[in-house]
Amino acid sequence: MKELLEGFYPRLWRYCLALTRDLPAAEDLCQAACLKALESAHQFQAGTHADRWVFSIAKNLWYNTLRAENVRRGGGLVPSDELALPAPGTDAETNFFHAEVLKAVMDLPEAQRVTVFLVYVEGFSYKEAAEHLHIPIGTVMSRLAAARSKLAALKATSGAAKQRTL
Amino acid sequence: MDSRSITDEELVAFLDGELPPEQAKAVEQALRDDPALRARLDALTIDTDTVKSAFDSLLPLAPGHAEPAPKDSPSQPSSRALGPLVSRRAAIAASLAAVAAIGFAGGRLTAPMQSEDWRMAVAEYQLLYRSETLTHLDPSPAELESERARVVAELGLDIDGTALRNVSGLRYRRAQILGYEAAPLAQFAYLDSRNRPVAFCVTPTEAASRPLETQSFKGLAAVSWIADGFAFLVIGDVPPALLDRAARDLSASLAQASRTKSS
Numbered sequence: 001m002k003e004l005l006e007g008f009y010p011r012l013w014r015y016c017l018a019l020t021r022d023l024p025a026a027e028d029l030c031q032a033a034c035l036k037a038l039e040s041a042h043q044f045q046a047g048t049h050a051d052r053w054v055f056s057i058a059k060n061l062w063y064n065t066l067r068a069e070n071v072r073r074g075g076g077l078v079p080s081d082e083l084a085l086p087a088p089g090t091d092a093e094t095n096f097f098h099a100e101v102l103k104a105v106m107d108l109p110e111a112q113r114v115t116v117f118l119v120y121v122e123g124f125s126y127k128e129a130a131e132h133l134h135i136p137i138g139t140v141m142s143r144l145a146a147a148r149s150k151l152a153a154l155k156a157t158s159g160a161a162k163q164r165t166l
Numbered sequence: 167m168d169s170r171s172i173t174d175e176e177l178v179a180f181l182d183g184e185l186p187p188e189q190a191k192a193v194e195q196a197l198r199d200d201p202a203l204r205a206r207l208d209a210l211t212i213d214t215d216t217v218k219s220a221f222d223s224l225l226p227l228a229p230g231h232a233e234p235a236p237k238d239s240p241s242q243p244s245s246r247a248l249g250p251l252v253s254r255r256a257a258i259a260a261s262l263a264a265v266a267a268i269g270f271a272g273g274r275l276t277a278p279m280q281s282e283d284w285r286m287a288v289a290e291y292q293l294l295y296r297s298e299t300l301t302h303l304d305p306s307p308a309e310l311e312s313e314r315a316r317v318v319a320e321l322g323l324d325i326d327g328t329a330l331r332n333v334s335g336l337r338y339r340r341a342q343i344l345g346y347e348a349a350p351l352a353q354f355a356y357l358d359s360r361n362r363p364v365a366f367c368v369t370p371t372e373a374a375s376r377p378l379e380t381q382s383f384k385g386l387a388a389v390s391w392i393a394d395g396f397a398f399l400v401i402g403d404v405p406p407a408l409l410d411r412a413a414r415d416l417s418a419s420l421a422q423a424s425r426t427k428s429s
Contacts, residue, residue, distance in 0.1 A: 010228030014221060027229060101220035119182070120214040121221040126184050141175035141184075148178055148210045155212065 001041040004050040005034050011122070015055055018117040019062045021106050029066055033058035055122075056132060059114075104154050112147040115140055172196060177207050182214075284346040285390060285399050288353075288367050289383035291344075292401050295363040300339045300355055310338070317341040321352040321368060323396050329419035330354055334411040336364055356402075356412075364402030364409070366416060371397040378413055380406055389413035394424060 005012070012033065016026040037044075037054045044053055105116055118124040118132060119140070130137045172193060179185045180193045197204055305313070311327055318325050320343045331338050336356035344351040346369055354366040371392055378391045388401040389409050398420075400413045 010225045013228040014224050017224065018221075030229075097216075098220040098223045101216055102224070105217060105220070116217065117221070120217045126179070126182070138175065141179055144182070145174040145178045145210060148181075148212050149174070151212045151217075152209050 001038055001044065001050070005037060005054065008051040008054070009034075011051065012054055012058060015117065015122070016058055016062075018106075018114060018121075019059065020067075021113070025066070029058055029062055032061050032066065036061065052128075052132065059132065104151055108147050108150060112143045112150075115143040116147045119144060172203065174206065174210060177203075177210050181207070181211065284349075284351065284369055284397070285383055285388065285401075287346055288351070288365065288399055289386050289388065289401060292363070292365050292386060293384055295355075295365070297357070297361040297363065300357050300363055301361055303339045305340070310341070313341045317343045317352050317354075320350050322350070322370060323352075323368060324423075325352075325354075325368070325420065326423060329416065329423065330366075332419070333366075333415045335359060335408050336412050358402070358404055358408060362402060362404050364400065364404060364412065366412070367399045367401070369397055370395060373397065378410075378417060380410060391417055393417070393420065 009030075013026060013030045016029040016033070017023070020026045020029055033054055036057050040057075044050060105113060108116060115129060115133070118129045119126070124132065126137050126140045130140045133140070176185065176189070176193065180190055183190075185193065197207060314325075314327050314330065318341075330341075333356065336358055338354065338356055340355040342353050342355075344353055349369050351367060351369040354368075356364040356366065358364055372395070373392050375394065376392045378389055381388045381390060383401065386401050386403050387406040387409050388399060389406075389412075390397065390399045391413070392398070398413075398417065400409050400416065402409065
């Protein structure tokens with residue numbers, strides 16, 4: 001299990017970032033999820049996707065316990081303008097553009113943000129996303145519709161990104 | 167199919183290729199017939215590939231998990247149990263190239279902090295250098311001095327000519343001012359005894375001081391260090407031992423100059 005975790009650790013961390021939208025909280029969550037995965041490795045069914053199994057662990061940890069603790073400690077309420085995200089790469093223009101897109105997605109309400117992440121970043125099908133989040137497929141669709149409508153509107157109004165398509 | 171009965175959810179599923187074929191066909195037909203429906207579709211269209219690539223650009227910034235677990239993290243005793251898999255928060259902070267605070271609505275981008283990436287940028291630039299870039303240069307001491315004075319003034323760090331000239335194994339050839347992100351970047355060009363180009367580069371940084379470190383960027387040997395708000399890099403396609411000596415000479419001269427100035 002440890003080798004498996006190493007393999008997809010960056011993607012797990014990224015999912016934690018999408019869940020928490022906060023670097024320290026994402027790291028805490030990521031660590032907690034890895035520990036939990038190692039502890040319950042015997043429950044993992046060989047032949048299934050280890051990454052998705054640990055993603056589920058992370059998501060459950062976040063919604064069941066850590067999220068409430070994080071909010072209690074004053075975290076999780078980071079104003080979007082102060083949301084600290086790593087600035088990737090060295091190409092300033094690509095950086096700026098990626099940063100804008102990340103910011104726009106991270107600004108979505110939690111349910112929409114996580115659904116967009118799973119479907120468009122991690123490539124979950126609607127059915128897989130619905131199972132992962134324990135929601136009906138119709139809810140996946142309505143979250144995506146709401147998110148797309150917001151992102152498309154930003155695309156239309158953003159001056160800086162006017163020439164680019166989101 | 168009456169296009170008014172098509173919901174936004176169905177349009178999104180259509181865009182995502184999640185509709186059953188016959189339903190997708192019906193939506194396609196309705197789109198052909200109804201401009202209002204096309205407008206609704208347009209208002210839901212985003213480039214999902216860009217969303218993916220933006221998030222993919224985060225992956226290299228995941229906290230390094232190859233490092234040993236921290237010994238001094240009493241608040242997170244659990245992280246030790248995980249061994250080398252997980253690094254602590256400080257490690258990720260250090261590994262982040264930069265932190266950008268971005269306001270989307272105004273299209274505002276706060277200038278990112280000076281990052282370590284400048285060394286990669288220098289390496290790429292240095293790769294373009296060959297002997298002939300510098301061998302034709304035969305500046306007089308007076309020319310070199312006025313060039314140096316102009317460059318160090320731009321840089322904001324007074325590196326004196328003696329320090330630049332007295333580097334083991336290297337002949338000083340030229341100074342020029344370049345820039346990385348918003349910061350000035352001074353480049354002092356050298357040739358070694360076999361006319362191989364070597365660069366000594368300096369740029370301001372907010373990072374903490376750290377000692378000489380031998381590395382390799384883009385296949386070039388390099389030694390870098392940080393002292394008193396400036397980051398230094400000696401780089402070239404030469405044996406690392408040669409660069410080590412050069413870097414030690416330069417860092418020693420600079421440290422001495424800084425001691426002299428502050429005393």
